[in-house]
């Protein structure tokens with residue numbers, strides 16, 4: 001099980017209760033406060049501990065059937081930690097990951113080893129499970145995925161360059177720190193040390209780290225001001241806030257020279273120069289109309305005015321009834337606060353300001369994970385796995401499972417809770433499963449002594465390529481083609497990066513045979529072994545295209561003749577989604 | 592009032608903490624429910640260990656009252672949750688109208704799992720009078736159900752605009768009505784006010800609504816899960832849960848259920864009869880996770896008033912990977 005987050009916690013519970021023999025859990029993350037409210041195996045006391053180790057320990061509480069649990073704290077893409085020999089021990093792989101790169105990697109490994117893989121993902125109320133039977137059903141890469149938007153912490157906290165950076169800062173950081181529940185007030189020394197360690201993993205700039213830590217302390221002070229029950233009239237919350245975030249913090253950033261070597265410097269806001277105008281504006285009757293003018297980009301002064309009004313409204317709410325306030329794009333106080341603070345920050349950094357309407361769209365797009373969706377998806381994930389094991393026969397279990405499994409989406413309608421669709425065959429245009437793959441196991445002797453020329457000759461002999469091939473090592477390093485013969489006489493170990501855990505992509509430049517990808521591994525006990533593969537002749541692109549556009553005949557989604565029932569949902573969108581579900585491209589949303 | 596605040600101030604009663612109950616409790620507590628009472632007079636049984644993850648791993652507890660054993664584990668999920676337990680038997684509270692009304696009126700919402708039909712109907716008659724929304728759920732191995740009587744509920748759902756604007760006074764189905772629509776042209780959104788009306792659960796057992804909402808083809812390929820689940824409401828739970836139910840008895844009763852609901856008896860297949868004969872009343876962790884996930888999600892959406900809840904019968908069939916919602 002790769003990933004011990006929202007889906008992972010739920011899935012592990014189901015697998016343990018379903019009496020699976022042995023489960024290995026891999027995750028590289030540590031537990032943060034925000035995990036606690038959707039990941040039920042984690043407690044306050046576990047914050048900053050390893051997720052994988054913690055879940056393995058936590059499920060022991062109900063490991064009634066003595067399932068063997070083996071946690072691994074590490075990056076699943078680390079081939080030293082998790083070599084192919086480690087992977088080959090498993091009979092089934094679950095992806096419970098939220099990151100695209102790792103999901104792709106696991107997908108590739110499962111293709112190399114022909115391991116069944118259960119893909120799962122959720123976004124808000126939407127969730128999906130997709131069983132993958134390598135080369136028999138669609139793999140994770142068969143449908144193109146949109147790249148998820150996430151930004152390094154340092155870009156958000158110190159060096160924004162786009163409006164979205166400022167909006168993310170205002171919503172996820174500023175607002176959350178001051179008003180939301182997800183912040184601890186009293187930080188122990190240990191917490192601070194952990195926080196420091198975390199920041200150190202993201203930037204090497206000592207000064208920047210110190211700066212961020214100090215900022216945190218000051219946010220706690222701000223939080224204490226809004227939390228105190230003093231009348232909002234007497235409070236200087238707005239002044240303290242503006243001075244801190246738009247002046248002091250910026251000046252502090254400016255002192256870190258390393259940040260500004262190749263960047264435009266920000267200009268701290270001089271609030272004094274706005275005080276008079278702000279007072280005058282506040283006195284105007286029309287001022288309250290600014291916030292409803294959602295499509296016009298407000299001036300800096302107007303943003304300050306909105307920020308002042310929103311700050312005092314939020315402060316008032318905390319002082320009267322609410323113990324914390326979460327950002328909600330439909331809660332106007334929270335939205336106004338985020339819009340105004342994001343815009344003023346953008347102004348300071350010389351970034352384009354945005355309208356409230358635009359910011360609402362951008363801020364609203366960051367969809368939170370929902371615990372119940374994770375629970376439902378993890379239930380299906382476990383069931384699909386059990387179904388697979390009931391189907392296994394001596395041979396051809398993938399084909400058998402292919403026809404008895406389905407991709408399942410949660411899509412709540414008045415007349416059904418989920419939509420399931422039959423699996424489809426791999427896409428002929430898939431960059432991952434449209435070509436042959438295998439594991440090339442070198443004897444230590446060959447790995448040390450063989451030349452690249454020797455290897456290429458062996459590859460030709462084994463797979464029938466003619467002369468015109470190219471070889472790419474790893475992601476993009478070309479080590480041989482008709483134009484590049486420099487490496488031919490080198491020993492393999494002399495080629496930079498040639499080692500176990502890497503891959504070789506062999507392309508037939510004459511386009512006769514399909515591409516071949518070999519995973520480099522060592523075979524300590526014996527000879528060099530080439531994988532037994534029969535390369536197919538290269539398919540013309542057109543064939544694939546026609547096939548892909550054919551709508552599969554089977555599946556629930558097409559029979560979406562829910563008549564009047566569909567009315568609740570926008571009809572066109574419903575149909576489109578149905579189609580997307582079938583061709584799998586709605587997976588985009590899940591990333 | 593914001594959704595979070597509403598969740599925090601809602602007092603929920605959960606009756607029977609089995610596999611589904613455990614899932615529901617976990618999800619509600621994670622979801623922000625702050626006040627919860629669990630009513631369960633059962634004693635710990637061996638089979639509980641197959642799917643109830645709050646139990647301490649101590650077989651020597653078998654035979655003891657179950658809920659006191661799990662309270663610490665649940666509190667551990669969120670120490671702020673105000674959790675209370677009640678180990679009184681159902682009869683001792685609900686056989687007396689005054690006592691029942693006094694007790695139930697403490698709660699804003701009630702969830703009952705694995706309830707015998709007679710108790711379910713009795714409970715529902717109280718919740719109706721007290722105007723308290725009620726969820727009922729149960730499972731049989733790979734199958735399960737959620738029945739809802741939320742009496743009457745109004746929600747305002749925001750949707751993207753379609754080609755055709757939605758119009759007020761449109762029926763989505765016989766129990767769901769779009770009463771009002773406001774349009775947000777700028778954001779291309781519609782705010783749709785939906786009124787859900789519910790009927791008493793007792794009436795679902797004799798509902799002839801299915802042929803009105805399914806076309807002939809849909810009726811023909813209806814899963815046998817629905818009639819068989821309804822059949823088991825009238826079958827006594829065996830003393831030994833591993834005991835299979837008599838297939839012929841099931842077939843006969845299921846045919847009557849089909850006739851009662853005006854659905855073709857041909858939907859009953861041997862395959863499904865065998866499943867239900869072997870799995871009746873058994874708990875299965877991943878299926879409990881599904882049902883408990885949907886139920887808790889619906890409760891949270893109900894309280895948020897931003898989504899229209901399930902109305903009124905959700906059937907879970909994990910063999911076919913189907914979860915239809917019927918208006919009974």
Ligand SMILES: [Zn+2]
Nearest residue numbers: 139142430433
């Ligand atoms: Zn593929």
